[in-house]
Amino acid sequence: MGSASLSRLQGLFAVYKPPGLKWKHLRDTVELQLLKGLNAGKPPAPEQRVRFLLGPMEGSEEKELTLTATSVPSLTNHPLVCGPAFTHFKVGVGHRLDAQSSGVLGVRIPWGACQVLGVGRGCRLLTDMYNAHLTKDYTVRGLLGKATDDFCEDGRLVEKTTYDHVTREKLDRILAMIQGSHQKALVMYSNLDLKTQEAYEMAVRGLIRPMNKSPMLITGIRCLHFAPPEFLIEVQCMHETQKELRKLVHEIGLELKTTAVCSRVRRTRDGIFTLDSALLRTQWDLHSIQDAIQTAAPRVAAELEKSLSSGLDTKQLPTPG
Amino acid sequence: MALSAPQIPRWFNSVKLRSLINAAQLTKRFTRPGRTLLHGFSAQPQMSPDNCFLQWGFKTYKTSSLWNSSQTTSSSSQENNSAQSTLLPSMNEQSEKTQKIPSFDSEVFLEELDDLPPLSPMQPISEEEAIQIIAAPPLPPSSFTLRDYVDHSETLQKLVLLGVDLSKIEKHPDAANLLLRLDFEEDIKQILLFLKDVGIEDNQLGAFLTKNYAIFSEDLENMKTRVAYLHSKNFSKADVAQMVRKAPFLLNFSVERLDNRLGFFQKELQLSVKKTRDLVVRLPRLLTGSLEPVKENMKVFNTRLFKVKERHLFLTYLGRAQYDPAKPNYISLDKLVSIPDEIFCEEIAKASVQDFEKFLKTL
Numbered sequence: 001m002g003s004a005s006l007s008r009l010q011g012l013f014a015v016y017k018p019p020g021l022k023w024k025h026l027r028d029t030v031e032l033q034l035l036k037g038l039n040a041g042k043p044p045a046p047e048q049r050v051r052f053l054l055g056p057m058e059g060s061e062e063k064e065l066t067l068t069a070t071s072v073p074s075l076t077n078h079p080l081v082c083g084p085a086f087t088h089f090k091v092g093v094g095h096r097l098d099a100q101s102s103g104v105l106g107v108r109i110p111w112g113a114c115q116v117l118g119v120g121r122g123c124r125l126l127t128d129m130y131n132a133h134l135t136k137d138y139t140v141r142g143l144l145g146k147a148t149d150d151f152c153e154d155g156r157l158v159e160k161t162t163y164d165h166v167t168r169e170k171l172d173r174i175l176a177m178i179q180g181s182h183q184k185a186l187v188m189y190s191n192l193d194l195k196t197q198e199a200y201e202m203a204v205r206g207l208i209r210p211m212n213k214s215p216m217l218i219t220g221i222r223c224l225h226f227a228p229p230e231f232l233i234e235v236q237c238m239h240e241t242q243k244e245l246r247k248l249v250h251e252i253g254l255e256l257k258t259t260a261v262c263s264r265v266r267r268t269r270d271g272i273f274t275l276d277s278a279l280l281r282t283q284w285d286l287h288s289i290q291d292a293i294q295t296a297a298p299r300v301a302a303e304l305e306k307s308l309s310s311g312l313d314t315k316q317l318p319t320p321g
Numbered sequence: 322m323a324l325s326a327p328q329i330p331r332w333f334n335s336v337k338l339r340s341l342i343n344a345a346q347l348t349k350r351f352t353r354p355g356r357t358l359l360h361g362f363s364a365q366p367q368m369s370p371d372n373c374f375l376q377w378g379f380k381t382y383k384t385s386s387l388w389n390s391s392q393t394t395s396s397s398s399q400e401n402n403s404a405q406s407t408l409l410p411s412m413n414e415q416s417e418k419t420q421k422i423p424s425f426d427s428e429v430f431l432e433e434l435d436d437l438p439p440l441s442p443m444q445p446i447s448e449e450e451a452i453q454i455i456a457a458p459p460l461p462p463s464s465f466t467l468r469d470y471v472d473h474s475e476t477l478q479k480l481v482l483l484g485v486d487l488s489k490i491e492k493h494p495d496a497a498n499l500l501l502r503l504d505f506e507e508d509i510k511q512i513l514l515f516l517k518d519v520g521i522e523d524n525q526l527g528a529f530l531t532k533n534y535a536i537f538s539e540d541l542e543n544m545k546t547r548v549a550y551l552h553s554k555n556f557s558k559a560d561v562a563q564m565v566r567k568a569p570f571l572l573n574f575s576v577e578r579l580d581n582r583l584g585f586f587q588k589e590l591q592l593s594v595k596k597t598r599d600l601v602v603r604l605p606r607l608l609t610g611s612l613e614p615v616k617e618n619m620k621v622f623n624t625r626l627f628k629v630k631e632r633h634l635f636l637t638y639l640g641r642a643q644y645d646p647a648k649p650n651y652i653s654l655d656k657l658v659s660i661p662d663e664i665f666c667e668e669i670a671k672a673s674v675q676d677f678e679k680f681l682k683t684l
Contacts, residue, residue, distance in 0.1 A: 016682055018627060049472070054452060058498075065452050075471045080481050082468060083488030102684055275682050282662065287549065 005038070005290065010111050012300050013092075014273030016280050018128035019264075021100040023093055030107060030284055031091045037085040037286025049074040095136065095270060100152065101242045103138070103267025104278045109293070134303075135219055135238045137248040137269035140262060142249040143227040147259035151246035155261070163258040168226045174255045175221045175233065179246075182218040189214040209238070218248075230263075272299050388634075467491045467501075473641075476505045484527020485534075496534045503537055513543055519548060520562025533569035543575070550576045554583070555594075560602045568605035582608045625658065632657055632665060635680050639670060 015025055048071040055068055075081055094106035146164035148155030189210035192199045202208055210217065220236035233252075235245065246262040253260025268275055279292055409563070409597045461469050471477045477500065481487060491497045503509055513526065516536075520530055536544075551561050565571050574582075584609065587597045601608060636642040636652065643650045653668055666674045 018631070018681070018684055020627070020630075065449060067452055073482050075478055076468050076483055078471075079488075080485065081471050081487045082475075083486075278682065280678055280681055 005286075008294060009034070009286075009291045010109055011293040011297055012106060012108050012273075013289060013296055014104050014106050014111065014270060014278045015284065016275070016278035017102055017105045018281060022099045023096045023105065026105070027091055027093050027107075030289070031089045033090070033284050034089050034286055034289065035084070035086050038086045038089075041085075043079050047074045047077050048072065049076075050309055099241045101265040101267065103265075104270045104273050104275060105267070106270045106273050122144060134271040135236050136240070136267055136271070138235045138237065138240075138245060139224070139264075139266045139268055140233050140235055140245055140249060141264040142231050142233070142252065142260045143263050144231065144253060144256075144260050145260055146261055147250065147253065148261050150251045151243070151262055151312065153261050153263045159259055161258045163228055163256075166228060166256050168223070169225060170256060171223050171252075173230060174252055175223060177255075178252075179218060179221050179315060182221075185214075186210065186217050189217065214239050216244045216248075231260075233289050234268075272296075272303055383462070404567055465491070467497055470501060474501060476500060476503055476509065479505050480509075480530070483530070486527070486531040489531055490534050493534075499538060500534065508537060512537060512539075515541060515544065516565075519565055520558055521566055525566055529566065529569050533573065535573060536569075539573055544572050547572055547576055547579065550579065554598070556598065556602070560598075564605035564608075568609045570609045571605055574609065579608065607617070629658055631681060631684070632670075634673075634684065635670060635677060638680060639672065641670060 010143065015026065015030070017023065023283075050069055051072045052067040052069055054065050056065060065309065079085075091109060092108040092110065094108055097103060097105050144154060144166060145161060146157060147159040147161075148157055150156075186208055187194060187203070189212070190208050191210070191212075192202070192208060199208075216237055216239055218235060218237045222231060223231060223233050225232035235248070237245075241250050245265050249260050249262040273296070277292065277296060279288055460473060464470070467477060467490070471481065471487065477487065480500070490500065496582070516526060516529070516564055517523070548561060551564075552558075556564070571579075583597065583601065585591070586600065590597070590600075592600065633642060641650065641652070644654065645651065646653075657665075657670065660669075662677070663674060666672055666677050670677065
């Protein structure tokens, strides 16, 4: 234990958040598990300190006193006296997921996360890259036929409608319309003058991204499955909140001249992390997290590399593959 | 007599703000440091101003203790006692005796001070005397951690060897003060022997004392009465041992309080005497905790809830969720929760762990 294992703990990894868990509790649990693992190392060898003791000198007839140096065990650094070595660990969550949603959640452990380290330049590059507006993939399930106040299935019922007239073609048409309007918004929020050659080239390659704050922007949306009253859509978006995704389902219902509520929001990709690399709740311990960070490190570095070297407007990022 | 800055001993400057004594005592002691010394010195006019640091050091400890005894009648702060342990061996017997007595015997001290001759650093001394000077750095008079005192206090050392977690106790300043003032042989040993008698094993003592350090300020006779009361209510010795282990504060409750609480549970839950006894033996924290519904260990419940939910959903997905004992392929509910993941997957769900994990990622 020590600085070697700590240095392997800096970086990014992803967890799978089950539905019903608040992201803050998830963050706290990950921190607790990491501290547990770090503090479980073998205790240091018992320390000694030197004391000079008065005692009669050997081989003397009179009572002559002399000082002898002896090593006496010292308890000052005993773990039961000092407490655990690590008490606090900085763990950050990238893009939050609300309690009812589930899915891939990127977690960031910055340099200098641990109290013991203290020293360590904040890795601004990592932070910037992570906030660098990579898109996320969601699978959203909707239910036709009712409308509630918070767009969730268990909210207060507002309206019930029929949905027999809804067909797959109508749904696809609506989704294409949504994608088209969001494409326009993309260009608008990225503050690019489309009349320039560079902007045209970027648009051709699909690299236009707004770097500043913007409302939710959908870069891709399609229907995966349609079996009334249920339908499943896949959404690729950025700057979103899960509530807006649910509102999107509600609006799709309205466009279809019926109503819809959202029964599930599940994130399948967060930036470069997909479902395969996400750690399940049973795997939230020190070793699995260290392995996950090590495995993800080359991909993260590659992504960083790409973003730095993309020339032109260096902040624009390509869509992750 | 003017006091120049270098003569003000180091320990005045090393006072840490977060000290173990309460703020009132602290301000009283240190607002007028000059006065403290002067007060002491007025008693011995023959002291020469240039004392060597050591002599100065322990005299000021004593003078401050004199001052303290005249100011505070309650038991003096632990700094004095810990400071005195670094004094020359001749003074140690004095300090041992005075650990219990709240007010010092000022006359004895004054006599001792008169006997010691004044020394100047330029004065040549014999080898014998040179050896006998202990120049160890003085203990800090107040500190926020017990680490500074653990090497000088036998009590603390023995507690650490027993397994008591001092880092948790030092977060409660009163507790830390108490432990420093107690003597292992006299107070603590009796209580430990009593606890062993009740039935707590050696290796469990550490955990118990870390939670309930206040037991040292309880009266031994009272605690024996409480144990006798529990025996009279037909709790066996093993039962009492288990209850005390699980709820360390149990023995701090008076007999009437215990009686009230047992009666409360019996009435509210309308259980028979035997059932109340079983309940209390299994969950003694009901007796010591607050009597409102306790949301204790939300996290534990949440984890259990998640596990049950996940497993149930997996079984439903596989079509194996059969909870009716009459039908075949019945799965008992406690098996659903208690067994570990691998066994659950293999035997009950008849699927592989990877399949279970894949399913979990689709939730």
